[in-house]
Amino acid sequence: MWDYTDKVLDLFYNPKHQGVIEDKDEPGVKVAVGDVGSIACGDALRLHLKVEQDTETILDARFQTFGCTSAIASSEALIELIQGKTLDEALKVTNKDIASHLGGLPEAKMHCSVMGQEALLSAIYNYRGIKREAHDDDDEGALVCTCFGISESKIRRVI
Amino acid sequence: MQKNCIYLDNNATTKVDPEVVEAMLPYLTDYYGNPSSMHSFGGQVGKVVNQAREQVAALLGADESEVIFTSGGTEGDNAAIRAALLAQPQKRHIITTQVEHPAVLTLCKQLENQGYTVTYLSVNSQGQLDLNELEASLTGNTALVSIMYANNETGVVFPIEQIGMRVKEHGALFHVDAVQAVGKIPMNMKASTIDMLTMSGHKIHAPKGIGALYVRRGVRFRPLLIGGGQERGRRSGTPNVPGIVGLGKAAELELLHIEEATAREKKLRDRLEQTIIATIPDCEVNGHSTQRLPNTTNIGFKYIEGEAILLHLNKHGICASSGSACSSGSLEPSHVLRSMGIPYTILHGSIRFSLSRYTTNAEIDTVLEVMPGIVEHLRALSPFKSD
Amino acid sequence: MQKNCIYLDNNATTKVDPEVVEAMLPYLTDYYGNPSSMHSFGGQVGKVVNQAREQVAALLGADESEVIFTSGGTEGDNAAIRAALLAQPQKRHIITTQVEHPAVLTLCKQLENQGYTVTYLSVNSQGQLDLNELEASLTGNTALVSIMYANNETGVVFPIEQIGMRVKEHGALFHVDAVQAVGKIPMNMKASTIDMLTMSGHKIHAPKGIGALYVRRGVRFRPLLIGGGQERGRRSGTPNVPGIVGLGKAAELELLHIEEATAREKKLRDRLEQTIIATIPDCEVNGHSTQRLPNTTNIGFKYIEGEAILLHLNKHGICASSGSACSSGSLEPSHVLRSMGIPYTILHGSIRFSLSRYTTNAEIDTVLEVMPGIVEHLRALSPFKSD
Ligand SMILES: Cc1ncc(COP(=O)(O)O)c(C=O)c1O
Ligand SMILES: Cc1ncc(COP(=O)(O)O)c(C=O)c1O
Ligand code: FES
Ligand code: FES
Numbered sequence: 001m002w003d004y005t006d007k008v009l010d011l012f013y014n015p016k017h018q019g020v021i022e023d024k025d026e027p028g029v030k031v032a033v034g035d036v037g038s039i040a041c042g043d044a045l046r047l048h049l050k051v052e053q054d055t056e057t058i059l060d061a062r063f064q065t066f067g068c069t070s071a072i073a074s075s076e077a078l079i080e081l082i083q084g085k086t087l088d089e090a091l092k093v094t095n096k097d098i099a100s101h102l103g104g105l106p107e108a109k110m111h112c113s114v115m116g117q118e119a120l121l122s123a124i125y126n127y128r129g130i131k132r133e134a135h136d137d138d139d140e141g142a143l144v145c146t147c148f149g150i151s152e153s154k155i156r157r158v159i
Numbered sequence: 160m161q162k163n164c165i166y167l168d169n170n171a172t173t174k175v176d177p178e179v180v181e182a183m184l185p186y187l188t189d190y191y192g193n194p195s196s197m198h199s200f201g202g203q204v205g206k207v208v209n210q211a212r213e214q215v216a217a218l219l220g221a222d223e224s225e226v227i228f229t230s231g232g233t234e235g236d237n238a239a240i241r242a243a244l245l246a247q248p249q250k251r252h253i254i255t256t257q258v259e260h261p262a263v264l265t266l267c268k269q270l271e272n273q274g275y276t277v278t279y280l281s282v283n284s285q286g287q288l289d290l291n292e293l294e295a296s297l298t299g300n301t302a303l304v305s306i307m308y309a310n311n312e313t314g315v316v317f318p319i320e321q322i323g324m325r326v327k328e329h330g331a332l333f334h335v336d337a338v339q340a341v342g343k344i345p346m347n348m349k350a351s352t353i354d355m356l357t358m359s360g361h362k363i364h365a366p367k368g369i370g371a372l373y374v375r376r377g378v379r380f381r382p383l384l385i386g387g388g389q390e391r392g393r394r395s396g397t398p399n400v401p402g403i404v405g406l407g408k409a410a411e412l413e414l415l416h417i418e419e420a421t422a423r424e425k426k427l428r429d430r431l432e433q434t435i436i437a438t439i440p441d442c443e444v445n446g447h448s449t450q451r452l453p454n455t456t457n458i459g460f461k462y463i464e465g466e467a468i469l470l471h472l473n474k475h476g477i478c479a480s481s482g483s484a485c486s487s488g489s490l491e492p493s494h495v496l497r498s499m500g501i502p503y504t505i506l507h508g509s510i511r512f513s514l515s516r517y518t519t520n521a522e523i524d525t526v527l528e529v530m531p532g533i534v535e536h537l538r539a540l541s542p543f544k545s546d
Numbered sequence: 547m548q549k550n551c552i553y554l555d556n557n558a559t560t561k562v563d564p565e566v567v568e569a570m571l572p573y574l575t576d577y578y579g580n581p582s583s584m585h586s587f588g589g590q591v592g593k594v595v596n597q598a599r600e601q602v603a604a605l606l607g608a609d610e611s612e613v614i615f616t617s618g619g620t621e622g623d624n625a626a627i628r629a630a631l632l633a634q635p636q637k638r639h640i641i642t643t644q645v646e647h648p649a650v651l652t653l654c655k656q657l658e659n660q661g662y663t664v665t666y667l668s669v670n671s672q673g674q675l676d677l678n679e680l681e682a683s684l685t686g687n688t689a690l691v692s693i694m695y696a697n698n699e700t701g702v703v704f705p706i707e708q709i710g711m712r713v714k715e716h717g718a719l720f721h722v723d724a725v726q727a728v729g730k731i732p733m734n735m736k737a738s739t740i741d742m743l744t745m746s747g748h749k750i751h752a753p754k755g756i757g758a759l760y761v762r763r764g765v766r767f768r769p770l771l772i773g774g775g776q777e778r779g780r781r782s783g784t785p786n787v788p789g790i791v792g793l794g795k796a797a798e799l800e801l802l803h804i805e806e807a808t809a810r811e812k813k814l815r816d817r818l819e820q821t822i823i824a825t826i827p828d829c830e831v832n833g834h835s836t837q838r839l840p841n842t843t844n845i846g847f848k849y850i851e852g853e854a855i856l857l858h859l860n861k862h863g864i865c866a867s868s869g870s871a872c873s874s875g876s877l878e879p880s881h882v883l884r885s886m887g888i889p890y891t892i893l894h895g896s897i898r899f900s901l902s903r904y905t906t907n908a909e910i911d912t913v914l915e916v917m918p919g920i921v922e923h924l925r926a927l928s929p930f931k932s933d
Binding site for chain 2: 547548549551553555558559560561562564567570571572574575576577578579580582583584585586587588590617618619620621623624647648649650652653656746748753754755756770771772773774775782783784785786787788789853856857859860864865866867868
Binding site: 009012013015018019035039040042043044045046063064065066067068069071072 | 462463464465466467470471474492503504506507539540541542543
């Protein structure tokens with residue numbers, strides 16, 4: 001059994017920011033989406049950001065996660081961390097911040113928090129219209145298989 | 160500590176029967192002698208060990224001289240496979256299946272590095288073997304065929320005697336990992352093609368740390384554990400007397416209850432399974448519907464992930480599992496379900512419920528009450544859904 | 547059954563401490579979960595296993611990550627020796643002694659058939675090793691030196707750290723069978739040359755069927771039992787939770803009592819030994835008088851036969867042994883005493899008394915009362931006598 005902190009379990013059982021943000025074409029506001037993972041790998045996260053364009057402030061964020069306890073809790077934690085921040089501030093949020101916000105994650109589960117950070121990057125890049133280099137065998141459309149693409153080296157680097 | 164739960168994880172381990180504990184206790188307290196000792200205080204314990212051997216032999220339909228006590232299923236599997244290879248050093252081929260327990264599979268993988276060729280038989284989407292593939296794989300060089308009686312994850316039962324007949328035609332030894340089958344399927348080694356059979360105590364309401372290996376009389380055996388020559392030289396080490404007594408008692412109880420218990424478990428299992436399938440959309444049973452243990456159901460819930468389901472069940476005091484319990488540390492999806500070609504949409508969200516004779520109707524009711532809400536909640540979080 | 551006896555056979559096995567039984571019981575009854583499971587009912591048991599690991603580590607002066615639970619001393623010895631050889635496939639030489647327990651000795655004999663050269667160090671008439679012989683045997687090809695801490699038959703203790711220093715100079719791995727030493731001699735792996743150390747539960751008032759293997763951090767290890775990857779991949783198989791909890795408790799109690807218990811046992815042992823030697827003619831202590839476990843005495847009674855003595859003692863409710871308890875079926879005289887060059891007149895009439903913290907003064911009195919009569923009676927039957 002994984003040694004989850006009470007915080008992990010609380011955010012897992014009672015997430016408050018699940019779902020999507022519909023783009024209602026409000027003036028001065030833009031909705032951006034970030035995707036990471038795929039169902040084939042067993043982990044996937046889609047992040048919706050609602051951003052005030054003037055200030056690049058995150059007005060709201062929602063997640064949809066297919067994954068384990070840590071993945072769901074990390075998604076919720078990510079949103080708690082970025083709410084109200086500017087995109088530049090949000091870019092400074094690392095998976096380690098997510099993990100420490102959760103009071104820690106089991107070592108083997110650190111990669112679940114990486115997914116949060118990656119989805120955030122993806123959403124911000126999309127918002128800014130920056131193309132990210134695609135993963136090698138990336139022909140699956142929106143939800144690409146990046147869980148092995150989050151790549152061993154990346155996982156090692158961040159743990 | 161948490162004492163009560165709705166325990167539907169009996170393929171991982173079982174509750175020790177109170178009668179088993181009671182039978183063991185005197186050998187943990189008063190009768191602690193070493194059965195090999197020259198004094199009657201120790202010698203009396205030797206008699207008790209042999210009585211337990213008779214009880215285990217009775218459950219297997221074997222002779223007591225064919226029963227070796229081990230520390231559990233893993234030791235039994237390891238010992239049987241190594242013994243078969245040591246006894247036939249000239250033969251270098253092993254046949255097993257893709258869906259074995261790691262106690263067989265990981266060892267076979269390792270033997271590949273030691274000059275053995277291993278054939279891993281495939282299974283179809285129902286978890287069943289193709290006997291033609293077996294037939295085509297058997298050669299005069301095949302030392303051993305090691306195939307499980309019933310799968311721990313799906314409960315799928317293999318046609319062991321049909322397999323064994325083919326194995327015997329080709330002169331190979333036949334080992335069967337029956338850890339999940341003993342106590343759920345009647346055994347009769349007297350009329351069987353099986354040469355060696357592994358069982359484990361903690362799957363049949365005996366304690367952890369004890370098991371038995373059946374070795375047919377006349378089958379050449381080379382011990383894995385070497386030392387003082389206990390178990391007639393076939394398994395050295397001071398015998399785990401309380402464990403052995405417990406295993407004997409558990410075997411006696413299994414034999415006594417097998418028919419009515421399995422019938423009861425099957426009824427509860429079927430109700431659980433059918434109601435879930437009928438009331439929750441997008442879920443499927445993994446594994447053949449009838450060639451299956453009476454106590455096991457493995458259900459895949461599309462678009463959601465197994466661990467998340469388990470933790471929600473846990474919050475309701477319900478114990479189940481995804482995949483095997485060996486190493487909860489493992490993040491890999493089940494090798495059994497992958498071998499069956501279960502689609503990814505289902506694979507990651509598959510849950511095993513395994514019942515025992517202690518499972519009650521009311522417990523099944525509780526699962527059926529909470530399960531739809533859990534699935535709905537997690538699906539609401541999921542980026543995937545059916546269109 | 548026979549519940550009471552004067553139990554002086556503690557090197558064969560010991561009484562389980564009532565506190566140990568009490569600690570184990572909840573894990574035989576209520577908390578039967580599998581520690582690897584994903585539910586808290588199983589997970590809570592995992593914590594208890596790790597607590598026991600800390601208790602065992604404390605007794606050994608080791609880190610808890612260095613403790614692997616096994617099924618007992620034989621598995622520990624077998625696993626350590628095989629691991630050492632697998633980790634250094636290019637080295638083909640083993641050094642051990644002529645007086646090891648069969649769990650080491652028989653395995654080494656078998657390894658000779660598998661291309662290994664084994665040096666069996668001799669002992670002198672006091673049961674002691676010659677460190678020069680060790681030094682002369684060590685080569686760059688030596689994979690492993692496996693030497694017991696204390697002998698089970700005579701109690702003779704080897705100078706383990708002096709041995710280890712020499713072993714380390716030659717880059718070999720050092721395994722120590724400390725089954726008889728743990729709990730009787732303080733251990734501190736933190737300041738030791740030992741790479742691997744075997745202990746067994748049932749010799750320290752834990753139950754049979756559980757033991758531990760210490761493996762120093764950084765020492766390459768290859769598991770004997772392969773499967774689900776429990777014990778961090780170093781010993782697969784569902785862990786024997788009640789046994790592990792019992793071993794943990796027993797380790798805690800040994801650590802607590804070691805000083806006063808061994809002092810007390812030594813006093814009783816010395817009185818037993820000295821009075822026998824003083825009052826019965828033609829008998830001798832086998833083994834060094836001081837380099838010895840505090841609880842063991844091995845006394846040779848000339849002109850009479852061990853089994854006959856034991857049966858007479860048994861009639862008086864006294865449990866002792868001749869040689870080791872592994873296989874009472876064995877008719878061979880002790881390989882340990884033969885290696886010491888004990889003359890045949892004494893060899894066959896040698897009896898081991900081994901005490902524990904439960905041994906009382908009154909029990910020793912009883913032995914001292916009956917022993918002269920038994921010896922006299924048997925000598926009257928014997929065709930041999932002193933001239
Ligand atoms: C089919 C099968 N084989 C072997 C084992 C290993 O048994 P044990 O845990 O007693 O070592 C298990 C259970 O874990 C099993 O389900
Ligand atoms: C020195 C020594 N090593 C190994 C063993 C074997 O231990 P076990 O009986 O727990 O397998 C024993 C006891 O029998 C022993 O005395
Ligand atoms: S999301 Fe895959 S293990 Fe956590
Ligand atoms: S006389 Fe019986 S064993 Fe030697």
